[in-house]
Amino acid sequence: MVFLPDDLCATILSRLPIKVFTSFKLVCKQWNSVVESPIFRDLFISQHQNTQSSSWSLIKGASNRTEFLAHYRCKTWGLQRSLESYISSFISYKFENQRGKYRRGSVVAYSDAGFVLIDVSSYRYSGSTFEKRSLCVANPVSQECIEIDVPKAFENSGIFWPFGIATRTDNGVVISYKIVAYSSKSDVGYFVYSSETGLWSSLPYNFESCECNYTISLNGNLHWLSHNNDELVSMDFNATTMESGPFRYTAFPDLEKRVKFKRACTTYQGSLMYMNIVSQDNDDGSVDHKLCVWRLESWEWQLISEISTDLTETYFDYFPLRVDSLDATTAYFLSQKHQRLIAFNLRNGACLLRACLLHSGGPILRFLHHPNGSYFYSFVLPQWLYRLPRQHGEKSVDII
Incomplete structure (x- = not known):
């Protein structure tokens, strides 16, 4: 590769995960110059813009913080842990x-x-x-x-x-x-x-x-x-x-309504997100329970999703964790009683998974520890x- 022009070298290296190509800077001055260039950064981001997700963790907030949900082995970073x-x-x-x-x-x-x-x-x-x-x-x-x-x-x-x-x-x-x-x-x-x-x-x-x-x-x-x-x-x-x-x-946008969960925010691609199950009384005496998701835009909450499914019933014992970092249609919920994790489609209300460990040769989503009702840090x-x-x-x- 010493004889390859810089643009072709950049094209090859940009297809690799971050954790791999960062060590290439030690190989020679040419590779270091390629990896450090703004052109390479733009090329890498363009190559990986459709990658499903990046590595993230949810960490239990306490004096001794404990990771209880980990997502890794993604193409963008290539982290094995x-x-x-x-x-x-x-x-x-x-x-x-x-x-x-x-x-x-x-x-x-x-x-x-x-x-x-x-x-x-x-x-x-x-x-x-x-x-x-x-x-x-x-x-x-x-x-x-x-x-x-x-x-x-x-x-x-x-x-x-x-x-x-x-x-x-x-x-x-x-x-x-x-x-x-x-x-x-x-x-x-x-x-x-x-x-x-x-x-x-x-x-x-x-x-x-x-x-x-x-x-x-x-x-x-x-x-x-x-x-x-x-x-x-x-x-x-x-x-x-x-x-x-x-x-x-x-x-918060639901102050005048009954909500099921204590309010908490999450992030998605540079935006702040908030979701909760909101209950509203109807004139006929029935009650509607809807899962609502808002995005903070220009310091105002904008409703982006509102669905009614079995998930919103009052006996549902899961509580929301976060919206997927790179997929705004997927939200994660956790059951403290059963110590199970589910992913939920915010468009059609479908339950995507119920598992403690997901792994099919690609990214791993691993449920590590029970959170015991603590607040959560997202990294x-x-x-x-x-x-x-x-x-x-x-x-x-x-x-x-």
Whole structure:
């Protein structure tokens, strides 16, 4: 292949999964130049645009997060293991014992660019003395990472909690990211780290009014549920004016109706999705139960699907997990009672599967652990391998 022109070399390499062609950069300068070029990126995305799905995981939200649903061995990435295994192996490798110190890392947030945010604490063996705290932004698949110091005022404190990371992309490249944290015992409330400046800044805002256990990173913004579960709170870093702060509040579309499940959102190809079974009384005394799906567009909920099937009956013991990352017609539901998973067609109401392990030589959908009613973090790999921007990320900085 040394004698092949770059365009033909790119055509050949673009047909392979991401996990395979990234190692080709080590072969020679020509291949490295081909793989790093924007032309190759566009060619790869074009070749894989009809690929059925990408790797993703659902992770139980708790002090020790556990992956309970994994989808992998897809053509786009070619991963042979679940995402959680890449995260755990990366943490073990990066934060192993060194020079009488013990470093413990735990993932606290996930980005739609394929990055994870890790909270890192360092201890000495003698008396298990706490020494230092930092944050790590990492791509667990490529094992690329940047470590960032927390503000010194909170370095030895347990009242500083990172809970979200938002990434901004331009023409297939991550150009910046922001880390959002809060202090439960501070008049400031929110703190934001920007990779563009390498500095922490403060946002005076009352944390108590928001539910920050679960955040969704999407298109450079962060989203989470309000405490009363009737509003979507968004930190909009793309807002043109910051006079009232970067926060937006979007009421859910079914507030005046009876719903079956606690409200939660999922994502689909750059959009925020919400689904629930809605009950409505008829004039004749009967009750209609419909599965409704909405998409958030221009900060308003648009109804995109409304169906009535056996799924919507009141005795149905499954609850919704997510809309498939690359197939808006498929939604996944889980039964806590029977520990079974189903996929549901949102067009015709057909049940597509009832299984704990699906595998037919192609992608694997594996049901790993029972969620026990916890809230869920969704980690979805994008259609391209994004690199971490490093312009200011490796500096140790103070709060401004």
